[in-house]
Amino acid sequence: MVRRTRADMEETRAALLNTARRVFSEKGYADTSMDDLTAQAGFTRGALYHHFGDKKGLLAAVVEQIDAEMDARLQAISDNAENAWEGFHGRCEAYLQMALEPEIQRLVLRDARAVLGGASSEAQRHCVKSMQHLIDALMVQGVVVEMDAEALASMIYGSLSEATLWIADGDQGPARLRSATDALRILLRGLLIKT
Numbered sequence: 001m002v003r004r005t006r007a008d009m010e011e012t013r014a015a016l017l018n019t020a021r022r023v024f025s026e027k028g029y030a031d032t033s034m035d036d037l038t039a040q041a042g043f044t045r046g047a048l049y050h051h052f053g054d055k056k057g058l059l060a061a062v063v064e065q066i067d068a069e070m071d072a073r074l075q076a077i078s079d080n081a082e083n084a085w086e087g088f089h090g091r092c093e094a095y096l097q098m099a100l101e102p103e104i105q106r107l108v109l110r111d112a113r114a115v116l117g118g119a120s121s122e123a124q125r126h127c128v129k130s131m132q133h134l135i136d137a138l139m140v141q142g143v144v145v146e147m148d149a150e151a152l153a154s155m156i157y158g159s160l161s162e163a164t165l166w167i168a169d170g171d172q173g174p175a176r177l178r179s180a181t182d183a184l185r186i187l188l189r190g191l192l193i194k195t
Helices: 006-027 034-041 045-052 055-080 084-100 102-116 121-140 149-168 173-189
Strands: none
Touching (some): 006 034, 006 045, 006 055, 006 102, 034 055, 055 102, 084 102, 121 149
């Protein structure tokens, strides 16, 4: 029996993940067979089971990868903003806009919700903590009113999450995005310290 190196194992995992992401995006989770998926990746079902446990575990890994990419995109918005408030506001709007991207819409907002029950509790906690740090910084800078930053982050994250599901549902996405963006502006304006 040939022993596989760690690099071989990582290469196999990456190939399965990339293939699954492409096939799930094209066909959807429910319409993707494990045999078709492994054949397209050039591996056996055993490789899939070894690395991901099952098809559901593979979807969870794909969603985790997409979540990480979304986080990086949102961080870039903060990093390139003129100021912390513009960065925060821009991140929230960008998150809503992502609901119209086909891959995110299908895999993160539809399939993950149906198959995995939505975002993992770890991913949700990460999002709330990240938002809490941004809000804490805005409070220190005197931009937004002082309050419990964790509670506020939870409320805003929850609102954004529900709004993305609403935007992605049905064929009225662009109109719903416009409405949600208008609502977001009003919501966030209420946080600002009046000068």
